[in-house]
Amino acid sequence: MTPADATAATEAPAGDPIRVAIAEDSVLVREGLVRLLRETGFEVVAAVGDTGGLLASIDADRPDVVILDIRMPPTHTDEGIRLASAIRAREGRRVGVLLLSQYVEAAYAYKLIESEAAGVGYLLKDRLSDMTELADAIRRVARGGSAMDPSLVAQLLRRQRERNPLIELTDREREVLGMMAEGRSNQAIAGRLVITLKTVETHVASIFSKLGLEPEPDDHRRVLAVLTYLRAR
Amino acid sequence: MIARTVSSTLSRTLVLAVLALLAGTLFGGVGELEQVRYGDRPPVWVLGDFIGGWTFLLTGAVAWVRRPDNRIGPLLLTIGFSWFVGTHVRASVDWMSYLARAFQGYYEPLIGALVLAYPSGRLAGRLERFVIGAWLLDQVAWSIAQLVLLRPLSWYSCPTCLETADAYIANRYLLEGIGPVTLALSVGLGGAVLVLAARRLLAAGPAGRRRLAPVALASLALALGILAPNGIRLTIDPALYVDPGVVALSYVLDMLAAVAVLGGLLQDRLARTAVADLVIDLRRDAAAIGTEPRRLRDALARALGDPSLELFLFDPGTDGYQDATGRPAALPTAGPSRAVTMIGDGGDRVAAIAHDPILLDDPGLISAVTTAVRLESDNRQLTGEVERQLAELRASRARIVTATDVERRRVERDLHDGAQQRLVSLSMELGRVRAAAARSADPELVGSLAALSAELEAAIEELRELARGILPPILTDAGLGPAVESLALRAPLPVDAEVTVPGRLPPAIESTLYFVIAEGLANVARHAHATRVTIRIAGGDGRVLVEVADDGVGGAAVTRGSGIQGLIDRVGALGGTLRVDSLDGRGTTLRAEVPIPP
Numbered sequence: 001m002t003p004a005d006a007t008a009a010t011e012a013p014a015g016d017p018i019r020v021a022i023a024e025d026s027v028l029v030r031e032g033l034v035r036l037l038r039e040t041g042f043e044v045v046a047a048v049g050d051t052g053g054l055l056a057s058i059d060a061d062r063p064d065v066v067i068l069d070i071r072m073p074p075t076h077t078d079e080g081i082r083l084a085s086a087i088r089a090r091e092g093r094r095v096g097v098l099l100l101s102q103y104v105e106a107a108y109a110y111k112l113i114e115s116e117a118a119g120v121g122y123l124l125k126d127r128l129s130d131m132t133e134l135a136d137a138i139r140r141v142a143r144g145g146s147a148m149d150p151s152l153v154a155q156l157l158r159r160q161r162e163r164n165p166l167i168e169l170t171d172r173e174r175e176v177l178g179m180m181a182e183g184r185s186n187q188a189i190a191g192r193l194v195i196t197l198k199t200v201e202t203h204v205a206s207i208f209s210k211l212g213l214e215p216e217p218d219d220h221r222r223v224l225a226v227l228t229y230l231r232a233r
Numbered sequence: 234m235i236a237r238t239v240s241s242t243l244s245r246t247l248v249l250a251v252l253a254l255l256a257g258t259l260f261g262g263v264g265e266l267e268q269v270r271y272g273d274r275p276p277v278w279v280l281g282d283f284i285g286g287w288t289f290l291l292t293g294a295v296a297w298v299r300r301p302d303n304r305i306g307p308l309l310l311t312i313g314f315s316w317f318v319g320t321h322v323r324a325s326v327d328w329m330s331y332l333a334r335a336f337q338g339y340y341e342p343l344i345g346a347l348v349l350a351y352p353s354g355r356l357a358g359r360l361e362r363f364v365i366g367a368w369l370l371d372q373v374a375w376s377i378a379q380l381v382l383l384r385p386l387s388w389y390s391c392p393t394c395l396e397t398a399d400a401y402i403a404n405r406y407l408l409e410g411i412g413p414v415t416l417a418l419s420v421g422l423g424g425a426v427l428v429l430a431a432r433r434l435l436a437a438g439p440a441g442r443r444r445l446a447p448v449a450l451a452s453l454a455l456a457l458g459i460l461a462p463n464g465i466r467l468t469i470d471p472a473l474y475v476d477p478g479v480v481a482l483s484y485v486l487d488m489l490a491a492v493a494v495l496g497g498l499l500q501d502r503l504a505r506t507a508v509a510d511l512v513i514d515l516r517r518d519a520a521a522i523g524t525e526p527r528r529l530r531d532a533l534a535r536a537l538g539d540p541s542l543e544l545f546l547f548d549p550g551t552d553g554y555q556d557a558t559g560r561p562a563a564l565p566t567a568g569p570s571r572a573v574t575m576i577g578d579g580g581d582r583v584a585a586i587a588h589d590p591i592l593l594d595d596p597g598l599i600s601a602v603t604t605a606v607r608l609e610s611d612n613r614q615l616t617g618e619v620e621r622q623l624a625e626l627r628a629s630r631a632r633i634v635t636a637t638d639v640e641r642r643r644v645e646r647d648l649h650d651g652a653q654q655r656l657v658s659l660s661m662e663l664g665r666v667r668a669a670a671a672r673s674a675d676p677e678l679v680g681s682l683a684a685l686s687a688e689l690e691a692a693i694e695e696l697r698e699l700a701r702g703i704l705p706p707i708l709t710d711a712g713l714g715p716a717v718e719s720l721a722l723r724a725p726l727p728v729d730a731e732v733t734v735p736g737r738l739p740p741a742i743e744s745t746l747y748f749v750i751a752e753g754l755a756n757v758a759r760h761a762h763a764t765r766v767t768i769r770i771a772g773g774d775g776r777v778l779v780e781v782a783d784d785g786v787g788g789a790a791v792t793r794g795s796g797i798q799g800l801i802d803r804v805g806a807l808g809g810t811l812r813v814d815s816l817d818g819r820g821t822t823l824r825a826e827v828p829i830p831p
Binding site (some may be wrong): 026028029033035036037039071076077078102103105106107108122125126127130131132155156 | 312470574646649650654655657658660661662663664665668689690693694700701705706707709710711714715719720722723
């Protein structure tokens with residue numbers, strides 16, 4: 001992967017709306033989501049209720065991002081996860097994948113970012129109530145970034161362990177680490193915490209040094225590194 | 234009470250037998266002494282004669298005591314007595330000599346009876362009873378003829394006659410006429426006895442032939458010592474002098490026969506202990522006998538001493554019998570060479586055995602053996618019934634667990650597809666309203682909507698936890714490992730998880746073990762004051778083991794109605810075990826082990 005590849009998805013002209021395809025078997029949620037996305041300025045190119053319909057739509061409508069429910073027909077188990085893997089294997093970085101679920105499970109999250117975290121998102125359906133957050137996540141995924149649900153990151157950060165190097169982090173550093181794990185860029189973190197970019201970069205450097213991690217230039221590689229670190233014993 | 238009855242019968246028989254033995258010894262001893270006193274036979278012959286008769290008395294007494302139910306003992310004693318009747322022909326008291334002359338020779342038909350009645354003590358067939366009855370009648374006729382035609386010498390005051398102890402013959406010519414007729418009859422009937430004995434010997438199987446050895450010996454003695462000489466006297470030489478060697482040989486045969494008869498009877502008694510062995514065999518091989526009727530056949534053949542024994546097991550399915558190899562077979566017809574004994578009664582047939590008819594001579598033995606088989610069969614049937622019910626119960630418990638899981642899955646899915654989606658869509662709408670309200674900038678409205686939104690989020694969160702508690706979808710989707718990882722992430726204390734179960738397990742096992750771990754973690758969090766927990770899942774060898782161990786205060790107890798009791802039931806329903814080891818200050822270990830069905 002070259003830096004050029006990493007930014008390919010963000011090269012779209014600023015004025016063009018992001019093209020979104022939706023696969024969600026609950027009609028209520030699907031229709032609500034379509035309306036919400038249209039109102040927020042996304043172009044919804046397809047909204048289907050099963051996995052087969054979505055694959056057809058990817059070929060026909062060339063969406064930038066697909067939004068997937070995890071539990072869909074026919075088995076109502078982990079269709080979305082499997083479909084996400086299939087799409088990423090087929091489309092690579094051209095299509096971002098954002099999974100929505102009633103539950104966020106670490107096992108699924110790690111399965112999704114197994115190879116790389118670029119262009120992947122995994123959010124609780126709870127996030128649909130805050131359109132700005134959702135729109136932010138869709139844009140990140142469309143750009144080849146990542147969007148991990150804060151509740152999952154919180155779980156991983158809260159996780160109790162025998163030797164816990166996270167204790168050595170300051171509260172602010174832990175906050176920054178969480179946002180990195182969610183997939184946010186330094187710029188976004190600075191905006192959220194109302195601090196300067198410079199300060200964020202200092203925190204990031206300090207965190208990586210305290211945890212003994214190699215600094216990563218790309219946001220999505222940083223996500224992978226941080227999440228992998230959080231999972232390791 | 235039964236024991237007392239048996240022992241009193243035994244002691245009465247013992248007294249009678251000893252008295253009979255003593256009386257017979259006295260009777261024979263006196264008679265033989267008369268012989269010695271008379272002096273026409275060398276003392277060594279007299280001694281031999283005494284030993285021959287006394288052998289019958291002794292074996293008869295012993296046989297009677299050991300087998301009071303069998304008439305062979307009294308028969309032997311009677312033979313012994315009648316053996317000695319002839320010795321009193323030389324009695325110095327003339328009426329005794331007179332009676333002895335009339336009643337001597339009864340031991341001949343009695344030995345014939347022994348030949349045909351051994352070993353049961355009864356004459357089995359009509360022909361047998363006819364032959365022996367006719368022989369005895371012939372003997373009685375001869376006795377009557379002598380009583381009528383002879384007189385004691387004293388009746389005629391002829392003291393000199395005593396010197397020769399010859400009886401006065403009232404009608405010599407008549408007696409000499411009757412004698413050969415009765416003698417010829419007795420030889421003919423004796424011959425018939427030999428023919429019947431030979432038939433029995435020839436018809437008998439291997440088991441029977443061994444048991445009929447006394448019959449062969451007694452037949453030989455009968456033929457050699459009595460029938461052959463009498464036959465020669467009748468036909469060739471009326472004045473035949475039997476060589477002492479031949480007489481001695483027939484005596485020896487007689488004695489051997491008597492001893493063999495006793496031995497045979499005692500062996501029958503020993504055979505009863507074979508029943509005890511059979512019961513032990515049946516118990517020890519119970520499992521094998523159930524599946525392998527051949528083993529049962531062998532045990533029966535051993536107990537009854539009949540290698541030719543065939544076993545037929547009743548099969549209620551076909552209402553017919555199967556042989557020991559499990560093939561349908563018809564019962565052989567009972568006949569002179571084969572007997573068939575049924576085990577069980579008409580309403581409750583169990584089995585049948587075909588065997589040597591000789592075994593019927595000891596009905597006690599055969600009924601003991603069949604009763605043992607019957608008891609064992611009933612026992613096995615009951616055990617089988619209990620096992621079947623137990624298996625049904627186990628299956629039904631397992632089905633209840635599965636049904637519970639199916640129900641839990643359904644409820645979780647209903648929540649997911651219904652209430653949860655509805656609330657999500659509601660929160661989306663609320664989000665839109667909040668955005669619109671923010672634009673209209675009514676701070677009060679914005680504040681209320683924010684509060685409403687927070688409430689709604691809390692409701693969604695609560696509903697999610699409720700649904701997860703019912704049955705976490707990750708367990709159904711991804712299995713025990715990922716589900717336990719999810720549990721561990723949520724646990725409020727450090728969790729070490731060692732999961733070494735390759736692949737998926739049956740759903741009922743996965744859910745049960747998941748609930749065990751969840752309950753274990755919840756208890757640790759609530760009560761244990763622990764600093765860490767170890768979860769171990771290990772599979773292999775057809776079992777899967779789950780352990781939740783903490784380093785807390787211990788002292789946990791399984792109380793009725795606790796979550797653990799419910800889990801013990803649930804694990805038990807899958808044929809597994811759940812144990813709580815919790816010593817004060819040593820932490821608590823929850824350990825569940827469940828067999829994985831093949």
